[in-house]
Amino acid sequence: MLDVATGEVLASKSATTPLIPASNTKTLTTLAVMNAFDGEERFATTVVQPEPGRIVIVGSGDPTLLxxxxxxxTYPRPATTQDLAARTAExxxxxxxTSVTLGFDATWFEEPGWNATWPANYRDQVTQLSALWVDEGKLPAGGRSRTPALDAAKTFAAQLTANGITVTGEPTPATGSGDEVARVESLPLHVLVETAMNRSNNSYTEVLGLQLARHVGQPTTFAGSVAAIRAELTELGVWDEGTVLHDASGLSRSNLVTANMLAKAMLLLDSQPHLSVILDGLPTAGVTGTLADRFTDDISSPARGVARAKTGTLSLVSSLAGTTITDDGRLVSFAFIxxxxxxxxxxxxWADQATGVVASCGCS
Known part of the structure; x- marks a missing residue:
């Protein structure tokens, strides 16, 4: 537990022991992303025409494209291929x-899309990564696509047809070149970050990690994403010796981070305005999101409506990291793994009750 104003360590036990953090990895990823970007960046989905009668839909990693x-x-309201199809048809x-063939280009990322440390049964938790997908690659009949770029192109082709453009043949992989015909743009990056944290969305966060890698000149692969995250966290003084990351979302059981790192990250989020947007995506204890049904007993209840925290859950893994106001008005960050x-x-x-004890204490 840290004092946000001074950085003073108020309480600590095994704080530098690397442990599996589960989804609290997202806290570190989004911190790294917001440290590297301005936060107003947008990622476009475009249609280009390499030659008459041929168009290519090009993805640049909008994770929220619908x-x-x-x-x-509803909030937020992302860009849609329906809008892109209407603009393209016009x-x-x-x-x-009035008649074209359609290609699709998802080469913005090099990553083929599936982490070697993720078991196959995680396919209901994360989509095969791609720079081009719609609806997070979720299929109308249920499940998630293993060919999200192709499926996005098929959806777009059907929407072009509905707008009076005949699409001949099936969509095929292509290089996006030629004049731009139409475009739609993602929500600002800070909204993408807020949304990823609010929903604890694995797919969104992995795409953000790849965007970070590309932005800082690393390969757009899982290894590049992790290297970029480490570099940003090192610059911020957050990275601890013994830390191991294999992904950006925390699905990997091979990730190891320390409670000290998470507490430091939360301190930065609550003390630096540029980073505070991440806090907007954190649920409030006993009120919203993944914490809505928690903090119900007498020991944890002092934190209800006061603490904001990110959860992390895997089999045999639980974590909670956030900030709270203590009974004497002190703002503190905390992390339990x-x-x-x-x-x-x-x-x-136990983690809820520990947070309740912190919120009810006079820590001065």
Missing amino acids: SVPAKAG ALKQAGQ INGPPDGWASKV
């Missing part, structure tokens, strides 16, 4: 073209 608009009143008709508990629910209750 096929159709989100329901009215431009083609103005050029006197529990590995190997025989009772997963009991470990969550």
Whole structure:
């Protein structure tokens, strides 16, 4: 536990022992991303025309791209291929073209899309990574696509057809070159980060890791993503000796980080305005998100509505890291990582109660 204003260590036990953090890896990834970017960047999905009668849809890693608009009143409202198809059809008709063949280009990332440390049964938790997908690669009939770029292109082809453009043949891989016909752009990066954290979305966070790798000149692979995250965290003074990362989302059971790292990360998020957008994506204890149904007993309840924290859960792994105001008005950051508990629910209750004790203490 750290004092956010001074950095003073208020309490510590085994804080530098590397342990499996589960989804709290996302805290480190998003911190690294926001440290490297301005936060206003957007990632475009474009349609280009290498030659008359031929168009190519090109992805540049918008993780939130949808096929159709989100329901009215929902937040956020990402770009859609429906909009892109309408714009493309209008431009083609103005050029006197009503029939095309369609290619797709997802080479913005080199990564073939599946981490070697993820078991096959995680395919319901994360999509095969791609620089081009719609609806996070989730299939209408259920499950997740293993060919998300191809499926996105097929969706786009159907939408072009609905807009009066005949698409001849099946979409094929292609190089995106030629004049731009139409484009849609992602939400600003800071909103993508907020959304990834709020939903604890594995696919979104892995794409953000690849975007970070590309931005800083690393290969757009899992190894490049991890190298980029390490470099940013080292610059911030957060990286601890013995830390091991294999992915950006925390699905890998081979990841090892320290509670000290997570507490330092949370301190930075609550003390630096540029990074504080990540806090906007954290649930409030007993109120929102993954913490809505927690902090219900007398010991943990002092943290209800006060603490904001990121959870992490895998089999035999539980973590909780965040910030809270203590009873005497002190802002502190905290992190708990529990590995190997025989009772997963009991470990969550323990972390909630520890947070409640911190919130109710006079720590001055």
